Each structure stands twice: as C-alpha cells, then as structure tokens.
Amino acid sequence: MTQRPSWAPDEVDIERPAPARMYDYYLGGSHNFAADRELAEQAMAVWPDSPHIARANRAFLRRAVAFAVEQGVSQFLDLGAGIPTVGNTHEVAARLAPQARTVYVDNDLVAVAHSRSLLDGVANTMVVHADLRDADFVLEQARGLLDFSQPVAVLTFAVLHFVPDEDDPAAVVDAYRRATVPGSLLALTHATDDFQPERLRDMENVYRSASAGLTGRSHAQITALLPGYELVPPGLVCMIHWRPDPDAGPDPLDGDVSRYSAYAAVAVRK
Ligand SMILES: C[S@@+](CC[C@H](N)C(=O)[O-])C[C@H]1O[C@@H](n2cnc3c(N)ncnc32)[C@H](O)[C@@H]1O
Known part of the structure; x- marks a missing residue:
C-alpha cells in the first residue's frame, strides 16, 4: 500500500492512476502518487516525447488565452483544467x-483540492469539482462567476480526448456552445492518430489502466466536434504551428508534427 500524502483528499483512490496526475508528472510536478508515476513511465516508454508535448500544450494555452484577451474576451471556462502549474489561465489572463x-x-479531486488552496482569496476565480460531460451542472455553477450574456472562452486543453465516442463529445461541446453568445470562443488541443496510428493505439492501451481512457482522433473527427464554430487562422493545426511565439527558442522535437501528434485550434462561436 502506498502511503497517503497529507495533501491528498481522503476520497482519492491513490492506487488508481489518473490523467491529471500523470500529466502533472510529465510536467515535473509533485502532485502525483506512485501508481500515477508508474503508468506515466509506461506511457513515456511508448511515447518518450510526452513531457515535451505537455510543455508545448501549456505554451499553446498561454497563446490561446492571450489571443482571447486581445479579441476582447476576458471570461474563461477552463474545462479539465488540471493540477495548477506554471502559467495558469487566470494568471495569463x-x-x-x-x-x-x-x-x-x-x-x-487532487486537481480541485490543489486549485482551491492556490486560489483561496484570489478574486475573480472559482473552482468547480465536476465532470465536464455534465454541462448543465457545470454551467449552473459557472454562472456564479461568469456573465453568459457576454462572450466566454471555453477552454478544452488536452481533455476532449478523455471523452470517449460513446459519450458523444460533439454533443458535449455543443452544450457549451449553446450556452454562450456569438463572439465567444472555444480553444482546444487534442491527441491525434493521424501520424503514428499504431503508437497512438499503444498509448490508448496504456491509458486503459487509468481512471479515464484516451481516444486519439483524426483531423476530420476533431473538426466534426466543432459545428457552429468558425476556426480562426491558421485553423486546426499541430499545436506548435498555432501562431507560434516568434521569441520561442528552437523546438525540442525538431518541429516534427508526428512526434507531437496533437492538434490545436481556436474557434469563434457563430
Ligand atoms: C492532460 S490534463 C490537461 C490539463 C490542462 N487542461 C492543460 O492542458 O494543461 C487533462 C485534465 O482533464 C481532466 N479531465 C479528464 N476528463 C474529465 C472530465 N470528464 N471532466 C472534467 N475533467 C476531466 C483530468 O482530470 C485532467 O486534469
């Protein structure tokens, strides 16, 4: 039995690996348990670039949030926000x-507990413990802080690939779209099997032991999640190609989109 750290909420099953804490491990964080680290190591044996991809994902988050603010959107609904790390949405915004x-x-629960302790007393922030598939509940809670008569940026970074096809991710996305006014935004990153299908299947197999499974999707399948939205240029592209920061240093994966196998987009609600 693994010893339960003092910061781990009692309700958390620390023997069951969770995507939030595996991702925390990829990013060099300390809010993960032995079971998370073991499965994350298995994932990195399949896909050694995972820590770089996680960092590129965070870099896209910062660019997408900055873009939203430039467009005059300053309300954010960050779905599957994860364990707080460097450059969180509210800080960038x-x-x-x-x-x-x-x-x-x-x-x-670890992501929620850590977010709550970090944001205690931080104005204009709120943390909701919920499954994003329960859009009615999430929206009801979010209305406590956000004004949905004004544009809202719905953020789904590295999370829709944890919503399986049988849960109809397009309908989930649409529930949030319908709750927002035209001019609102949706930002996403999503794993794809377009470039290395067999290796992506191996990653999906690793995540079968986690509390949520992984579903890589093609460019066409991810585009199909976004009816009622118009992609802003450059569209749905490899995450490193979405309005790259001109001051960023050399790409650690040599700009090889197949090593990222992750798309990113920002779209405007019509
Ligand atoms: C890979 S992490 C990404 C974290 C953050 N969005 C980022 O991009 O840095 C995925 C997060 O989505 C959360 N998640 C997965 N499925 C979810 C669901 N159905 N409802 C809410 N959160 C979910 C996980 O707990 C985890 O924190």
Whole structure:
C-alpha cells in the first residue's frame, strides 16, 4: 500500500492512476502518487516525447488565452483544467486584463483540492469539482462567476480526448456552445492518430489502466466536434504551428508534427 500524502483528499483512490496526475508528472510536478508515476513511465516508454508535448500544450494555452484577451474576451471556462502549474489561465489572463474571470473545472479531486488552496482569496476565480460531460451542472455553477450574456472562452486543453465516442463529445461541446453568445470562443488541443496510428493505439492501451481512457482522433473527427464554430487562422493545426511565439527558442522535437501528434485550434462561436 502506498502511503497517503497529507495533501491528498481522503476520497482519492491513490492506487488508481489518473490523467491529471500523470500529466502533472510529465510536467515535473509533485502532485502525483506512485501508481500515477508508474503508468506515466509506461506511457513515456511508448511515447518518450510526452513531457515535451505537455510543455508545448501549456505554451499553446498561454497563446490561446492571450489571443482571447486581445479579441476582447476576458471570461474563461477552463474545462479539465488540471493540477495548477506554471502559467495558469487566470494568471495569463489577469496580466493582460485585470478584470478577467476564470472558472476552473476538473473531475480529479487532487486537481480541485490543489486549485482551491492556490486560489483561496484570489478574486475573480472559482473552482468547480465536476465532470465536464455534465454541462448543465457545470454551467449552473459557472454562472456564479461568469456573465453568459457576454462572450466566454471555453477552454478544452488536452481533455476532449478523455471523452470517449460513446459519450458523444460533439454533443458535449455543443452544450457549451449553446450556452454562450456569438463572439465567444472555444480553444482546444487534442491527441491525434493521424501520424503514428499504431503508437497512438499503444498509448490508448496504456491509458486503459487509468481512471479515464484516451481516444486519439483524426483531423476530420476533431473538426466534426466543432459545428457552429468558425476556426480562426491558421485553423486546426499541430499545436506548435498555432501562431507560434516568434521569441520561442528552437523546438525540442525538431518541429516534427508526428512526434507531437496533437492538434490545436481556436474557434469563434457563430
Ligand atoms: C492532460 S490534463 C490537461 C490539463 C490542462 N487542461 C492543460 O492542458 O494543461 C487533462 C485534465 O482533464 C481532466 N479531465 C479528464 N476528463 C474529465 C472530465 N470528464 N471532466 C472534467 N475533467 C476531466 C483530468 O482530470 C485532467 O486534469
């Protein structure tokens, strides 16, 4: 039996690996348990670039949030927000728009507990423990902070690939779209099997032992999640190609999109 750290909520099953804590491990964080680290190591044996991909994903988050603020959108609904790390949504947003409001949503109790302790007393932020597939509940909670008569940026970074086909991810996305006004945004990153299908299947197999399975999707399948949205240029592209930061250093994966196997997009609600 693994010893339960003092920061782990009692309700957490620390023997069951969870995507939130595996991702925390890829990013070099300390809010993970032995079971998470073991499965993350298995994932890295299949896909050694996972830590770089996680960092590129966070870099895209920062660019997408900054883009939203530039478009005049300063309300954020961050679905599957994860365990807080460097450059969280509310920090990026508040640097550019001090009045920005952020609601963080996650179904992982460690992510929620850590977010709550970090955001205690931080104005214009809120943390909701919920499954994003329960859009009615999430939206009801989010209305406590966000004004849905004004544009909202719905953020789904590295999370829709944890919603399996049988749970109809397009309908989930659409429930949030319908709750927002035209001019609102949706930002996403999503794993794809377009480039290395067999290796992606091996990753999906690793994640079968986690609390949520992974589903890689093709460019066409991810595009099909977004009816009622118009992609902003450059569209749905490899995450490193979405409006790259000109000051970023050399790409650690040599710009090889197949090693990332992850698409990113920002779209405007019509
Ligand atoms: C790979 S992490 C990404 C974290 C953050 N969005 C980022 O991109 O840095 C995926 C997160 O989604 C959360 N998640 C997965 N399925 C979820 C669901 N159905 N409802 C809410 N959160 C979910 C996990 O707990 C985890 O924190």
